[in-house]
Amino acid sequence: MTQLTDNPVHVQTILDSVADGVFTVDPQLRITSFNHAAEEITGFSRAEALGQPCCEIFRTNVCFDQCPLRKAFASGENITNIEVDVLDRHNREIPISVNASVLRDERGDVIGGVETFRDLSQLRALANEVQKQFSFHDMISRNPRMQQLFDILPDVANSDATVLLHGASGTGKELFARAIHNLSTRNNQPLVVINCGALPEQLLEAEIFGVRKGAYTGAIANRKGRLALAEGGTLFLDEIGDLPLSLQVKLLRVLENNEYQALGSDETRRADVRFVAASHRDLAHLVEEKRFRQDLYYRLNVVALHIPPLSERDEDIPLLLDMALQRFCHKHGKKIVRFSQPALEQLLAYPYEGNVRELLNIVERAVILCRGSQIEVMHIPALTSNALALKKNRCPDKDALSHLLQRFQGNRQQLAQHLGIDRTTLWRWLKKHQLN
Ligand SMILES: Nc1ncnc2c1ncn2[C@@H]1O[C@H](COP(=O)(O)OP(=O)(O)OP(=O)(O)O)[C@@H](O)[C@H]1O
Numbered sequence: 377m378t379q380l381t382d383n384p385v386h387v388q389t390i391l392d393s394v395a396d397g398v399f400t401v402d403p404q405l406r407i408t409s410f411n412h413a414a415e416e417i418t419g420f421s422r423a424e425a426l427g428q429p430c431c432e433i434f435r436t437n438v439c440f441d442q443c444p445l446r447k448a449f450a451s452g453e454n455i456t457n458i459e460v461d462v463l464d465r466h467n468r469e470i471p472i473s474v475n476a477s478v479l480r481d482e483r484g485d486v487i488g489g490v491e492t493f494r495d496l497s498q499l500r501a502l503a504n505e506v507q508k509q510f511s512f513h514d515m516i517s518r519n520p521r522m523q524q525l526f527d528i529l530p531d532v533a534n535s536d537a538t539v540l541l542h543g544a545s546g547t548g549k550e551l552f553a554r555a556i557h558n559l560s561t562r563n564n565q566p567l568v569v570i571n572c573g574a575l576p577e578q579l580l581e582a583e584i585f586g587v588r589k590g591a592y593t594g595a596i597a598n599r600k601g602r603l604a605l606a607e608g609g610t611l612f613l614d615e616i617g618d619l620p621l622s623l624q625v626k627l628l629r630v631l632e633n634n635e636y637q638a639l640g641s642d643e644t645r646r647a648d649v650r651f652v653a654a655s656h657r658d659l660a661h662l663v664e665e666k667r668f669r670q671d672l673y674y675r676l677n678v679v680a681l682h683i684p685p686l687s688e689r690d691e692d693i694p695l696l697l698d699m700a701l702q703r704f705c706h707k708h709g710k711k712i713v714r715f716s717q718p719a720l721e722q723l724l725a726y727p728y729e730g731n732v733r734e735l736l737n738i739v740e741r742a743v744i745l746c747r748g749s750q751i752e753v754m755h756i757p758a759l760t761s762n763a764l765a766l767k768k769n770r771c772p773d774k775d776a777l778s779h780l781l782q783r784f785q786g787n788r789q790q791l792a793q794h795l796g797i798d799r800t801t802l803w804r805w806l807k808k809h810q811l812n
Pocket residue numbers: 514515516517543544545546547548549550551552614656732733736798
């Protein structure tokens with residue numbers, strides 16, 4: 377009995393009825409069949425394609441080093457769902473997903489290969505649309521609590537009121553501060569950032585309020601503080617909970633009547649500045665412990681916004697992973713199109729105690745390590761118990777920390793990077809053990 381597939385016309389009709397592009401090649405990779413969808417996606421006609429080397433017609437970014445058909449020939453295994461870009465007849469890049477398999481005769485000898493591919497343009501466009509829909513001033517989130525914050529931010533920004541941002545490290549407090557500044561009428565004046573936890577008291581005072589020549593040994597000239605640099609604009613006081621009590625009094629005075637004095641000077645200056653402060657610590661708790669002035673707390677707490685940690689917004693992780701992949705591929709000039717399924721599962725299950733910052737670090741590292749077109753499990757750091765302890769933001773003991781400090785020859789930036797923590801956290805740890 378003759379089989380349906382014995383008749384080449386039937387075979388072509390069957391192939392043409394498939395929505396995916398399909399072409400076959402001989403062992404020398406010359407095209408032996410080309411279906412209708414392949415014509416549609418590539419823009420080349422069947423007549424043009426037949427007999428040509430497949431890399432002349434089906435021009436992808438992996439033809440020369442990662443050709444799926446060659447891989448299938450070499451391994452004898454099917455290659456599935458590789459995402460690549462193909463150039464159509466008019467040199468437009470089209471994202472596609474490719475499968476490749478070897479074709480054998482009855483004796484098992486290789487007689488060619490078949491490649492099928494699906495146009496992902498619409499899917500990609502949809503994904504971009506989703507990203508846009510959930511984006512707000514460089515931030516992305518589909519979490520209802522975050523969306524509420526995005527919603528009220530324009531009004532908050534317009535009010536010129538002091539804002540207190542509360543959220544764990546890496547949740548995006550600085551991005552919120554920037555959005556508030558950019559949405560406010562002060563947006564044509566500077567936004568100046570100062571981290572209140574990163575400097576010892578005297579230097580911090582000089583940094584915020586400015587310093588008069590001779591106020592202390594290192595003060596060799598008059599210098600403007602960040603408050604003066606932010607004139608007309610916004611001053612973002614990060615880690616306000618770390619502000620020493622003496623400076624809290626000074627700051628309160630600026631908040632109450634816009635007046636301050638530079639370090640070592642008795643000349644009173646006026647400031648026209650909007651304040652946004654942030655803390656990863658609960659300021660009310662610090663007030664109870666008498667480490668933060670209650671009057672300053674009330675002054676700062678006019679509009680308080682709480683940014684939820686990433687662990688309370690799982691729905692954001694896939695969005696952030698996609699955004700991070702795009703961002704770091706662009707930065708490092710790579711063409712990685714996705715995460716493999718096992719890698720994605722691992723990334724979705726990750727604890728991200730360092731919040732969005734940690735997620736970004738993990739993806740950037742993976743992008744740097746990855747040579748192929750998708751991120752694999754091996755590109756993602758495994759969670760060791762040591763890493764887990766550090767992730768919980770627990771401070772290591774004094775010996776361990778001092779040993780690490782020596783290993784990095786006192787370079788705090790490198791040490792913080794090594795530990796996967798920000799410099800402020802490291803500074804707190806060093807302070808705790810009196811290592812600074
Ligand atoms: N929702 C978000 N969408 C996109 N990127 C984000 C988002 N939230 C945070 N990021 C990114 O994560 C990183 C950390 O954010 P940011 O510095 O604003 O956090 P933070 O809360 O101020 O941290 P810290 O308390 O340690 O100073 C930045 O690179 C920021 O761009």
